[in-house]
Amino acid sequence: MNRKQITTFMILAVVMSLVITLQMCYPVFADENNGTQVIQTGFNTIYGLIAAIVSSIGSLYLLWGVFEWAQSMNMQDGGAQSMAFKRIAGGLVAVITPQLIPVITASVGA
Template sequence: MTKKKTFDMKTAGKAGMALFLLALSAGTPVNAAAATNSITSAFDSIYDIIAAIVSSIGQLYLLWGVFEWATALNSTDGSMQSMAFKRIAAGLVACLAPQIIKLIKIS
């Protein structure tokens, strides 16, 4: 005689739990917009830090160019004045670069 397998409570509990989890996972919506916003906000904060650093370096470079230009006015060497103007222009570009990038990004 072969022994028949009976359906005991342990097997019924496992089957019930599997059906319950299957029912929960089948109707779970995925909200990808929330994940995208958190990633974008993290990159925006990194961008703000880098933009502040670039702007600060640009301000120092601009100040250095102005002082160099004031010194070059006392000399007759034209190349010193042109280098000072180049440094002033580079400082202005570095100071305004974060704002220019935001304008380009919006457009």
């Protein structure tokens, strides 16, 4: 490395150190009670939206599995029946999971 590259590197290191130091020492002017309530309300809204989407997709997947299972009963195909049962189980898990997460978090204490 030549002298110009070394000086450029040193100046860049000093500037980055200064920027990081200023960012770490920036005070936060947030109300402790109101700030956490605003954040928790936002996260609860997002969680409710995602839970509704997952539950809806799970119910569609469950119905698809039930109809596929009914069709496989007519064909007597073991592979198709197995796939149908897997779809039914996956749909049940997706439907039940959004309702189980609050129960689990309440019992753990998170």
